[in-house]
Amino acid sequence: MNKPFEPTVNIIVLNYNGKDLLAECLPSIVEASHVSRYSCKVTVIDNVSIDDSVEFVRANFSDVEVVEAKENLVLCSYNDALRSTKDDIVILLNNDIKVKNDFVDPLIELFKQEDVFLVSPKSYFFDGRYEGGKSYAFMRYGIFGTDHYFKEDCEQADEESYTFASGYGAFDREKFLELGGYDDLYLPGRLEDADLCFRAWKRGYKCYYQPESVVYHKGAESFNDNFGVSGTLVITFRNVFLFMWKNISSPLFLIEHIVLLLPRLIFACLRGQTEFVYGFLKAIPLLPRALKKRNIDNRLLKDRDIFKIVG
Numbered sequence: 001m002n003k004p005f006e007p008t009v010n011i012i013v014l015n016y017n018g019k020d021l022l023a024e025c026l027p028s029i030v031e032a033s034h035v036s037r038y039s040c041k042v043t044v045i046d047n048v049s050i051d052d053s054v055e056f057v058r059a060n061f062s063d064v065e066v067v068e069a070k071e072n073l074v075l076c077s078y079n080d081a082l083r084s085t086k087d088d089i090v091i092l093l094n095n096d097i098k099v100k101n102d103f104v105d106p107l108i109e110l111f112k113q114e115d116v117f118l119v120s121p122k123s124y125f126f127d128g129r130y131e132g133g134k135s136y137a138f139m140r141y142g143i144f145g146t147d148h149y150f151k152e153d154c155e156q157a158d159e160e161s162y163t164f165a166s167g168y169g170a171f172d173r174e175k176f177l178e179l180g181g182y183d184d185l186y187l188p189g190r191l192e193d194a195d196l197c198f199r200a201w202k203r204g205y206k207c208y209y210q211p212e213s214v215v216y217h218k219g220a221e222s223f224n225d226n227f228g229v230s231g232t233l234v235i236t237f238r239n240v241f242l243f244m245w246k247n248i249s250s251p252l253f254l255i256e257h258i259v260l261l262l263p264r265l266i267f268a269c270l271r272g273q274t275e276f277v278y279g280f281l282k283a284i285p286l287l288p289r290a291l292k293k294r295n296i297d298n299r300l301l302k303d304r305d306i307f308k309i310v311g
Contacts, residue, residue: 007087007111008038008086008087009040009108009170010040010042010043010090011029011033011041011042011090011091011093012078012081012082012090012093013043013094013095014075014092014095015053015095016046016047017049018051018053018096019051021096022053022056023056023060024098026044026057026064026095028098028101029093029098032100035101036105038104038105038108042061042063043064043065043066044066045069045077045078045081046069047069047071047072047074047077048068048071054066074187075167076181076183076184076192078090078092078181078182079177079181082173082176088111088172088173089108090170090173091104091169091171092170096219097215097216097217097218098126099214099216100213103214103215104213106121107119107210108170110208115204115206116207117197117205118163118171118197119213120135120163120169120209121133121169121210122209122210122211122212122214123217124214124215125219126219130157133157133163133166133169133211134157134163135163135310136148136163137198137306137311138311141264142256142259142261142264143257143260144243144247144248145240146165146194158211160208160210160212161208161209162207162209162310163209164194164310165193165196165207166193166207168215178203179196182195182196183293185286185290186242186243188235190232190235190236191239191242194243198243198306201306201310202295204300207310230275234275234278235282238278238286240279241283242283242286245283245290246290246293247295249303264276265280
């Protein structure tokens with residue numbers, strides 16, 4: 001007789017100085033936890049906020065657990081939180097995400113398959129424009145990239161499918177910890193979700209996109225506020241290089257990367273795309289750390305296999 005599928009679920013919301021966002025978004029998350037047919041609770045991880053976020057949650061949401069991080073490690077704060085909880089499935093959300101009240105169960109149902117690592121919801125911006133959830137990966141001119149753009153309500157965006165990366169969604173907690181969680185190599189952020197999903201695919205796990213689960217995301221305003229648009233691009237390109245040096249093991253991809261790197265840097269300078277150049281220069285000091293973390297175990301899936309599946 002098959003064992004009943006009765007996982008415990010924890011919706012974990014990451015917060016930093018987000019009292020107003022929590023006031024706007026957390027009620028929908030709490031309601032969704034009550035609507036789900038699964039055993040579902042809500043936790044807020046506070047990343048050392050200097051506003052009164054913690055006091056606000058404790059005063060207004062008595063059934064929400066609050067965990068105060070010792071330091072602000074951005075998405076890496078999830079790592080410690082998942083080590084201290086025992087729930088089977090964790091739904092990781094930012095504090096600027098509202099949800100439809102029935103968003104939980106469509107995510108959880110896919111975990112009936114034992115090899116599932118991640119299930120990502122369909123995401124809209126607050127104004128109703130389609131944001132993403134389904135993403136794909138590629139190698140182009142020696143550089144790794146991901147994208148999640150599909151025309152709003154197009155057929156591809158409405159179909160359940162594989163996905164490559166998601167900064168939020170439902171994760172198998174044990175598999176998340178087995179893979180080591182988010183890598184602090186990428187702090188303050190960008191591509192840490194792609195790195196985690198790439199490692200999951202290499203291990204033979206699957207990442208799904210489930211459009212029946214819908215959330216609404218305000219967007220990455222905090223990054224642009226803290227670093228500016230240009231500064232955010234520099235961090236993104238820096239982390240693209242770190243991803244390449246840490247993860248890519250295909251000899252052909254690596255040769256292409258090395259051969260085309262100098263021409264791409266020159267072309268970027270001529271086009272005035274200084275963020276690409278500065279990103280490369282900022283990645284160089286982190287090269288030893290990236291190489292030390294390299295995992296080129298191809299026993300299950302090779303680089304080209306992954307790009308064929310989620311390309």
